[in-house]
Amino acid sequence: MSTLKAIIGDVKASMGIFDGRDDDLYGLLAEFRNPGALYEAAGAVRKAGYRRFDVHSPFPIHGMDRAMGLGNSRVGWFTALGGAAGLTLGVWLQWWTGSVDYPLNISGKPFFAVEPSIPIIFELTILFAALTAVISMFALNGLPRPYNPLFYSKRFARATDDGFFLHVAASDPRFGLEETEQLLRDLGATHVEILHDRGTTDGHDE
Amino acid sequence: MSTVPHSAQTAQAIDDPPLFGADLSFHDVTELVSHHTEKKTPTAWFGAFALANAGLLLLVAMIAYLFWNGTGVWGLNNPVGWGYAIVNFVFWVGIGHAGTLISAILFLFRQPWRTAINRSAEAMTIFAVMCALIFPTIHVGRVWVIYWTLPIPNQMEMWPQFKSPLLWDVFAVSVYFMVSATFWYVGMVPDLASLRDRARSLWRRRVLGVLSMGWSGANRHWRNYEKAYLLLAALATPLVLSVHSVVSFDFAVSIVPGWHTTIFPPYFVAGAIFSGFAMVVTLLVISRKVYGLENIITVNHLEKMNIIILLTGTIVGFAYITEFFIAWYSGVPYEQYAFLNRAFGPYAWAYWIMMSCNLLFPQFFWFKKLRRSIPFMFAVSITTNIGMWFERFVITVTSLHRDYLPSSWDYYSPTAVDILTFVGTFGLFFTLFLLFLRFAPMVAMAEVKYVMPQADPHFYEGHGDGRAGADEPEVAPSVSPTS
Numbered sequence: 001m002s003t004l005k006a007i008i009g010d011v012k013a014s015m016g017i018f019d020g021r022d023d024d025l026y027g028l029l030a031e032f033r034n035p036g037a038l039y040e041a042a043g044a045v046r047k048a049g050y051r052r053f054d055v056h057s058p059f060p061i062h063g064m065d066r067a068m069g070l071g072n073s074r075v076g077w078f079t080a081l082g083g084a085a086g087l088t089l090g091v092w093l094q095w096w097t098g099s100v101d102y103p104l105n106i107s108g109k110p111f112f113a114v115e116p117s118i119p120i121i122f123e124l125t126i127l128f129a130a131l132t133a134v135i136s137m138f139a140l141n142g143l144p145r146p147y148n149p150l151f152y153s154k155r156f157a158r159a160t161d162d163g164f165f166l167h168v169a170a171s172d173p174r175f176g177l178e179e180t181e182q183l184l185r186d187l188g189a190t191h192v193e194i195l196h197d198r199g200t201t202d203g204h205d206e
Numbered sequence: 207m208s209t210v211p212h213s214a215q216t217a218q219a220i221d222d223p224p225l226f227g228a229d230l231s232f233h234d235v236t237e238l239v240s241h242h243t244e245k246k247t248p249t250a251w252f253g254a255f256a257l258a259n260a261g262l263l264l265l266v267a268m269i270a271y272l273f274w275n276g277t278g279v280w281g282l283n284n285p286v287g288w289g290y291a292i293v294n295f296v297f298w299v300g301i302g303h304a305g306t307l308i309s310a311i312l313f314l315f316r317q318p319w320r321t322a323i324n325r326s327a328e329a330m331t332i333f334a335v336m337c338a339l340i341f342p343t344i345h346v347g348r349v350w351v352i353y354w355t356l357p358i359p360n361q362m363e364m365w366p367q368f369k370s371p372l373l374w375d376v377f378a379v380s381v382y383f384m385v386s387a388t389f390w391y392v393g394m395v396p397d398l399a400s401l402r403d404r405a406r407s408l409w410r411r412r413v414l415g416v417l418s419m420g421w422s423g424a425n426r427h428w429r430n431y432e433k434a435y436l437l438l439a440a441l442a443t444p445l446v447l448s449v450h451s452v453v454s455f456d457f458a459v460s461i462v463p464g465w466h467t468t469i470f471p472p473y474f475v476a477g478a479i480f481s482g483f484a485m486v487v488t489l490l491v492i493s494r495k496v497y498g499l500e501n502i503i504t505v506n507h508l509e510k511m512n513i514i515i516l517l518t519g520t521i522v523g524f525a526y527i528t529e530f531f532i533a534w535y536s537g538v539p540y541e542q543y544a545f546l547n548r549a550f551g552p553y554a555w556a557y558w559i560m561m562s563c564n565l566l567f568p569q570f571f572w573f574k575k576l577r578r579s580i581p582f583m584f585a586v587s588i589t590t591n592i593g594m595w596f597e598r599f600v601i602t603v604t605s606l607h608r609d610y611l612p613s614s615w616d617y618y619s620p621t622a623v624d625i626l627t628f629v630g631t632f633g634l635f636f637t638l639f640l641l642f643l644r645f646a647p648m649v650a651m652a653e654v655k656y657v658m659p660q661a662d663p664h665f666y667e668g669h670g671d672g673r674a675g676a677d678e679p680e681v682a683p684s685v686s687p688t689s
Contacts (some may be wrong), residue, residue: 016426036666042425058232058400059656060428061663068425073433079441093357097365106369119374119452122444123381130385130441134392137434138419141427145420157403159423160396162232 009171015142016054018169020197026149027169028180029156030189035061038164041187043067045166048183052172056150056159075137082132083125090121149197167195230501232655239649240401242497247644250496255640261633268627269344277347279623286606286618291345292456294628296598297481298338299379299453300474301591303446304482305331306386309393310442313435318657319510322503325397325650326493326642327486328390333638334485335383337631342375371455378452385445389438392431395421397647450478457601464544464605467532473525477594480518480564483511484590491584493643502649509578515590516571522597523565540610548604552617556596557604563593 009019020026032038035057042055046069055064065071098104099111138144150156150167159165166189168180177194184192230238272279282289305328312320343352355376357366366373399421402414421427451471458470487508494503533545549557567589571577608615642648659665 014426016422016424034666035661036663039663055425056423057425057428058236058396058423059652059661060432061425061661063663064425065429070426070429073430075430075433076437079434079437094368097357098368102363102365109369116369119371119448119455120368120377122448123374123377126441126445126448127381127384130388130438130445133434133437133441134388137392137430140430141424143419143421143427144416146415148420148422150422156422160400160403160421161236 012142013052013169013171015140017142017145018052018054019171020149021170024196024198025170025177026195026197027167027171027175028177028184029150029153029193029195030166030168030184030187031155031191032164032166032188033190035164037188038166039064039067041166041184041189044187045168045183049174050168050172050180052169052175054167054169056156056163056165056167058160058162074140075133078136079129079133082136083129085132086125086128087121089128090124091117093124094120149195153193153195155191155193230658232658232660235502235649235651235654235658236400236404238499238502239397239647239651240404242643243401243645243647244404244406251640251644255637258633258636258640261630262637263630263633264626265340265630265633268623268630269340271623272344272627273349277345279621281618281620281624283616283618285609285614285616286603288602288606289618290620290624290628291341293595293598293602294631295338295341295345296453296474296602297591297595298334298341298631300450300478300481300594300598301485302331302334302338302382302386302482303450303475303478304486305329306382306389306442306446307479307482308486309389310439310446313439314443317510319507321650321653321657322507323486323490323511323649324653325390325393325646326490326648327482328386328393329639329642329646329648330485330489331386331482332383332390333635333642334482335379335386336638337635339379339383340631340634342372371452371459374452375456378449382445382449385438385442389442392435392438393650393653394646395419396423396431396652397650399423400651401647447475450474457605462605462609463538463540464548464601466541467529469525469528469532473522476518476521476525477564477597480515480522480568481591481594483515483518484587484594487511487515487583487587488591489639491580491587493648497643497648499649502654505578505580508580508583509574512571512577512583512586515586516568516577519564519568519590523561526561526565543608544605547608548600551604551608553600553604553607556600560593560596560600563589564597567593 012019018027030041032041038055038057039061042053042064045053046067051069053068055061055068057064094117095112103111105111150159155163156165157163166184168175168184174180181192280289280291305324308320308327309324312324343349346352354360354364355366355373366376395418398414398418402411402418405411405414451474454470454474457465458467460466490503490508494500530545530549533541536542548554567586570582570586576582603618607618655661
């Protein structure tokens with residue numbers, strides 16, 4: 001049971017959804033001055049052994065996946081599957097309707113041939129691949145996610161404007177309030193705040 | 207530390223000229239773009255919107271009139287069974303090519319300047335395709351059974367004719383619409399989150415909160431997002447090229463002289479890009495001025511658009527000449543007659559409007575001064591779309607009006623209903639575009655920030671050891687939350 005819980009926790013963590021601790025502690029949110037600082041900090045936090053952390057920035061940062069130790073995104077696999085499904089549907093639809101369900105002899109032409117079927121096979125392949133790419137992207141990201149404890153932080157609103165944040169989750173086994181805060185400050189965080197899962201942030205900064 | 211850029215879109219090289227004017231900060235970009243969706247609605251917007259709405263009403267009235275009376279209210283005759291409706295359909299679909307081209311193909315070619323214009327170009331694409339879809343729908347005559355074009359099981363046990371280019375069109379254009387709309391929305395999610403985080407009123411926050419899906423700019427999300435965006439671009443690229451190819455099959459697969467040519471797909475695609483870019487220039491020249499975005503959408507960006515207009519206009523002009531050569535070289539008298547009739551027959555006026563607008567006028571863009579001149583490019587963008595409309599008119603009407611049997615030759619002219627329906631689609635187009643300008647982030651903020659030099663983490667390496675604030679005095683320690 002506990003292993004199942006751990007697996008679910010890991011899957012959710014891969015989506016950037018971290019569980020809070022029983023005492024409502026959600027984690028620490030550190031702000032950095034610029035993308036360069038955030039990049040260095042993410043690498044250092046990973047090197048220090050943390051795994052459940054994420055960075056938040058208004059735009060993707062070059063090399064951040066590698067700094068955070070994240071592998072290649074799996075969206076590509078799902079997209080390939082979606083494309084294969086669309087291709088199969090395109091072939092099957094035209095073959096089955098034209099030569100099985102309602103065969104129509106037009107000037108002795110074949111009921112099904114590859115050449116005139118290409119456009120629709122192509123369109124359906126693209127359609128299914130594109131929609132799967134988007135749906136799997138949102139699913140792997142755990143979106144839509146209306147509730148996120150990070151949104152309690154007033155400062156965090158700048159993550160979609162010009163703020164650069166690093167969030168270490170309290171559910172990380174290495175997490176310790178004092179040590180983690182010290183680490184973040186040593187890395188050049190300009191501001192560190194505690195996040196709670198229910199309720200509000202500590203309010204020290206207001 | 208070496209890093210491999212994990213996206214197709216790399217930041218600028220050091221010695222390139224700056225992409226954006228002035229010294230914009232990240233916050234400036236957010237402010238410049240978001241503020242237009244937040245301020246009080248300007249009176250001028252209401253004026254423009256009222257005008258556009260009048261056009262939309264006209265469209266609705268004309269369509270209602272058509273449905274009541276049937277396609278006899280149009281100027282169609284025998285042999286010209288395809289008139290304004292098809293011309294307008296191809297015209298609007300063509301315009302709808304620029305957005306996805308800019309978003310997808312320029313993304314794959316790593317053209318960072320696209321970020322300033324892709325959002326509005328994509329919006330334009332979607333609205334243009336909506337205008338386009340109206341025409342084949344209302345042209346079928348019995349519009350209440352338009353769903354027969356879709357493979358829906360029914361009591362007659364009939365299926366669509368999958369071997370018909372007209373059905374390919376249904377699939378191509380509707381798939382194009384769905385994929386473009388998806389691409390547009392996905393690109394907008396981070397920007398909707400930016401607007402959400404700035405929202406003051408509760409309802410605005412709620413609506414934007416739902417639309418932005420709880421986006422928080424997490425890198426775990428950006429990782430999947432960028433992959434999905436790259437894949438969408440890679441999928442949309444062949445799609446955008448296929449759509450106008452399929453539209454050209456409507457003509458090319460038939461055996462009508464003047465239509466039955468293999469040059470049609472590439473020539474139609476080039477023409478579509480040509481007209482679409484012209485429409486983007488028309489719209490951006492106005493909106494960058496009205497919305498004070500000259501620093502984000504710079505003259506350099508417009509110049510690049512004009513170079514593409516020059517290129518594609520020349521390709522299209524070359525195709526016109528090639529058609530003539532092939533007609534002569536084929537030795538087929540019907541084909542030869544179709545082209546001579548085009549240039550010197552009763553529709554010569556339309557042909558020469560097309561030639562001068564599409565082949566001649568863009569050639570002025572060889573001069574740097576002219577392609578950087580706002581009034582000049584505005585004028586050429588308008589003539590380009592006039593020329594491209596006439597191209598479709600020439601192809602459709604001149605090929606049909608004199609076919610194999612001289613006794614059935616006739617002259618086609620549109621009726622008022624034809625013309626007013628076309629005018630009405632501009633009402634629909636501008637209604638939607640004005641709503642977009644009012645409510646959506648009209649520039650892709652996240653993407654613009656991403657290609658700014660200070661977005662590169664290595665930009666800061668000259669300053670200290672790369673860590674923020676190692677030697678910056680402003681890094682004052684804040685109050686420790688644990689103390």
